[in-house]
Amino acid sequence: MRALAGILGVLSALFGASxxxxxxxxxxxxxxGDYPTAMRAFEAGAAKGDAQARYNLGVAYAEGRAVPADPARALYCYRQAAEGGSVLAAFNLGQAYRKGQGVAADPAEAARWYEQAAKGGHYKAGNELGILYIEGRGVPRDPVEGMAWIYPATHASIMDPSAMANAIQAASMLDGAQIQEAQARGKTYFQRYIAPNQTVVRAIAGR
Incomplete structure (x- = not known):
């Protein structure tokens, strides 16, 4: 999970004046390294319902630098943030449920949160969701759907290395017609979820 010290630019790009x-x-x-000041700010923001403050609290509890590491508390904060619209928190929830961090592993819950994040423009979440479809974990096994969710991250404007490798592996499981179907769905997902959220895409890519 991305350290808070490394997400300042991401949050500025994602939310700007908001x-x-x-x-x-x-x-x-x-x-x-002024953790007391940081935590006071995050806790005050969270008390006001600020989704990003709640996300930051989650990262702090996950990292264990400002406060003792508490995966369960991190998960609680991520859930609040994701329910408040944080794409980053939804992705981290997906990761937590997939890996069993702070909660029992639950591929179905991982898939649910990955999908929410992916639909908000988080192409890495789409890549993870695609893998779950290919493996049939938490969702029905469907390599075509899996490749479709991975496909947006292989777009020329992104070209995520992990997604590129996963797309090649997925294609090896499909015949020509299935590959065409996966690419058609993937293009739809790109236009529907990625293209309108370029600020999110650029921030996640570190551009």
């Missing part, structure tokens, strides 16, 4: 000054100051404090 991110509260309080949360931005908290991230800066966290980056310079």
């Amino acid at each position: 991110a509260s000054a309080q949360v931005a100051q908290g991230i800066k404090a966290y980056a310079r």
Whole structure:
């Protein structure tokens, strides 16, 4: 999971002026090691219902630098943030449920949160969701659907290395007609979920 010190640029790109000054100051404090100030800012923002403050609290509890590591508490914060619209938190929830971090592993829950994140433009979540479809974990086994979800991350504007490798592996399981169907669905997913969320895409890619 991305360290808070490394997500300041991501949050600025994702939320710009909509991110509260309080949360931005908290991230800066966290980056310079002023954890008490950071946590006060995040907790105050979370109390006001700020989804990004809740996400940041989740990362802090996951990392265990500002406070003792508490995977269950991190998961609780991520859930609140994801329910409030945080794409980053939804992805981290998917990761937690897939890996069993702070909660019993649950591929179906992982798939649900990956899908929410993917539909918000998080192409890495789409890649993870595609793998679950290919393996039939948490969702019905469907290599065509799996490749379709992976496909957006292979777009020329992204070309995620992991997705590229996964798409090649998925294609090896399909015949020509199935590959064409997967690519057609994947193009639809790209246009529907990735193209309208380029700010999210650029931030996740670190551009």
